[in-house]
Amino acid sequence: MATTETNILNRLYFVSGSLFVFALAVVFKLCSIQFIQGDGYRELAEKRTVKDFEIPANRGNVYSADGSLLATSIPKYDVGIDPVTSSNKNFEAYIRPLCDSLQAFTGESASSFQSKLRKARETDNQYVLLARDLSYSDFIRFREFPLLNLGAIRGGFVFSQKTKREHPMGRIAERSIGYEKIDENGYATRVGIDGAFGIKYLRGENGKRLKQKIGNGQWKPIADFNQIEPKDGYDVYTTIDVNIQDIAHHALLGQLEYYKADHGCVVVMDVKTGEIKAISNLGRNKNGFYYERLNYAVGESHEPGSTFKLMALASGLEDKLIDTSDVVDTEKGILSFYGNKVRDSRNGGYGKITVAEAFEVSSNTGIVKAIDNAYRKNPSKFVDRLYSMNLNDSLALPIIGEPSPIIPDPRIKNGRWSGIALQWMAYGYGVSFTPLQTLTFYNAIANDGVMVKPRFLKEVRKFDKVIVPFEKEIINPKICSEPTVKKLQALLKNVVEKKHGTGHRLYSDNFSMAGKTGTCQKDYATKDKLNYISSFAGFFPADNPKYSCIVVIHEPDKSVGYYGADVSGPVFKRIAQKIYTDTPIIEEVQSLDFKNDVVNEDFGHYNDMANKYKQLMPYVVGMPAMDAVALLENLQVNVKLNGSGVVRKQSIDKHQKLKPNQTIVLEAS
Incomplete structure (x- = not known):
């Protein structure tokens, strides 16, 4: 009997002890959660229900040199309501006037809105979208609607903000003005001025706002104020002149349409400062309309053809191995090197002519003969002289996408050198430059040998205060001697002024220009597939030049014409005369009917200037x-x-x- 009682007591003590230990464990765990792990659990809970959201800063504006707006950020708002958060008294007092206001704004019936909001309140749906993509003025109007004007806590007012980048000039210079897009993974695509200067100046600093999760993937602001206010980006003022830009754009557009060309570009630069006054890049879409498809002037490298003859002669003149008065034999229009033929620009050639005349008539065999005679025994000397004029250097532009120039070099392994490299380089084949790189050299000749860097920005401002000024940058203070510069300037003038010059059809009695035509073959597979690049580079006025300019047009319709003097030259002339004389231009090649709307493919852009x-x-x-x-x-x-x-x-x-x-x-x- 005693043994049985003892066993019962032992079991009781064991159960009681176990319960006591369990109670101690529970107390210990509660204390641990409260005082040791509490902060971690609280943080986890807050992360699941409360979160900081970024408020995008207003991106700075992009302006032209005279203050015309080129790119601006426009805020857009999505507005909704949490119909659950407000009290019954407020909800019933303001639901009807709110729905009346919504009807007046959207056109949807007030009864429909009221039914939707009451149903959401009954089912604890804490987010109902009221309007999307509102402008700022409409957003302010919404915020004053009954019930919504009580704020986020008492009225359930919910909104989200985003920004949309607009180009008031439409697609004119759109690629050069550019943009910056950041995808959901944080990868940024940067194009043009907007992309180049986005991080440093335009982007600003995003703000933060605390929001609480309210179900269905929706978040509601906890307070009516931001935890961190966004800071707007700085404004950048470009060197673009909207008048010159308008002239350049439409001059290029008209010529592309007439010749049914694939694409083209034009750049106008201030000779002394390097400021880019206009840049237009137009490519054709599948419907035959032209728009700013790519920034060809900055990013497309190609063989320049005859416009490189200026660089070739600059080398020979500076090395004193060639003079403009030297006589060369054009050999009846054909030269042969290792079985490869150089054909002249005219069947049968030009006979025996001076180097100056060879340049003026753009004789391929004449220029090649002069360069071959001068550098055949030491081609590295020719390459070194090109290097000394910075022709092998990229321009280090802030705009992304500039390729490096290509110049064959016999001393470099895989340097594109061959037995005919020197001769082919002489008339612009085997080398490769972007239009802006070529223009920079021509601009240096116009600037008496001073090579300046092309510049797109004048200054960065915060309101009316200049934050960062941009000054002229000199790449090379003297690319060649003064006698060489003067001879090259005279050659470029004679191309237009002399009757035998390839650019003489551009000549005007009341206005002077200087430049060089270029016609380069591309796609060498068969004669049927042969296409051309037509170009004209130069400056104006011919004496004391103010602007330099290059026009490059790819793949004009061969049945209409393809020579640089016919295709690109008239664009150069139209720009020069429009800028300086503002008089009507009568073209010998064709009359143009500008269509202001052909570059517009959607309603997001203007149909004119x-x-x-x-x-x-x-x-x-x-x-x-x-x-x-x-x-x-x-x-x-x-x-x-x-x-x-x-x-x-x-x-x-x-x-x-x-x-x-x-x-x-x-x-x-």
Whole structure:
């Protein structure tokens, strides 16, 4: 009996002891969670329900040299409501006037909105989207609607902000103005000025706002203020002159259309400073329309053809192995090197002519004979002279995508050298440069031998305060001697002024120009597939030049014409005369019918150049209404929008001068 009682007591003590130990373990675990692991668990809980969201900073604007807007960031807002968070009293008091306001704005019935919001409240749906892609003015209007004006906590007001980059000049210089796009993985695509100077100046610093998860993947701001306010980016002022840009763009566009060319580019540069005043790059799409497809001037390297003859003669003149008065035999138009033939620009050649005449008529055999005689025994000397003029150096442009020049060198393994490299280089084959690299050399000749770096920026500003000024950069203070420069300048003038010059059809009695034509073959497979690159590089006025310019057009229709003097030269002339005389130009080749809308493929861009000045009314008919409103608000005018969708009518005609705070009425479908 005693043994049985003892066993029972022992079991009782064991159970009691086990319960006591378990209780101690529970207490210990609770204390551990509360005081040791508590911070970690609290942080984990907050991460799952509360999160910092980045508020994108307003990207800085891009302006032309005279302050015309080239690129701007327009804020867009998505607005919604959390119908659960507000009290019954507030919800019932303001639900009807809120829905009336929504009806007036969207056109959707108030009863439909009310039904949607009541159902969301009954089912604890904490997010209902009310409107998407609102402009700032409409966002402010929404924020004042009944119930929403009570804020995030009492009224359930929820919104998200994003920015959209707009180019008020449309697709004119769009590739050069550029953009910066960052994908969901953080990979950035940077193009043009906007891309080159985005990180350092334009991007700004993003802000932060604390939001709480409310279900269905939606987040609601916890407070009506930001934890960290975003800091806007700086504004950059480019060297682009919108007047010259307009002239260059349309001159190139008209010629591309006439010759049905694949693509082309034009660059206008200030001789003394290197400032790029205009840059246009147009390529043809599958429908035959031209738009800013790629930045050919900066990023496309190709054999220059006859425009390289200036570099070749500069070498011979500077080394005193060639003089412009030397006589060369063009050998009836054909020279042979190791079984490979150099054919002259005219069947039968030009007989015996001076080196100067060979350049002026662009005689291939004449120039090749002169260079071969001078450097056959020491081709490295020719290459070294090209190097001394910085022709082997890239321009180190901030705009991404510039390839390095290609110059064959007999001393470098795999340096593209061959038994005919010297002779082919003499007339522009076997070497490769971008249009801007070629123009930089021509600009140096116009600038009396001073080679300046092409420059796209004048300064960086914060409001009206200059933060970073950009000054002229000299690549080489003297690429060759003064006598050599003077001879080269005279050669370029004679190409246009002398009757036998390849550029004489561009000659004008009341305006002087200097330059060199270039016609280069591409695609050597068969004669049927043979295409051409037509170019013209030079400067104007011929005496005391102000601007240098290059025009390059790829693959013009051979049945219409392909020589540089016919295809690219007229673009050069049109630009020069428009800039300096502003007189109508009568072309010998063709008359042009400019179509302002051919470069526009979507409604996101203007159909003309009406907005090249900030004070002129642009043409916004056909644009999405929200985009049109945002664009006009950037011009410091008031906008009244009737309807939504696409703009069908504007109260002020295009090209009309705008006044500050003027009201413009837009009628939309």
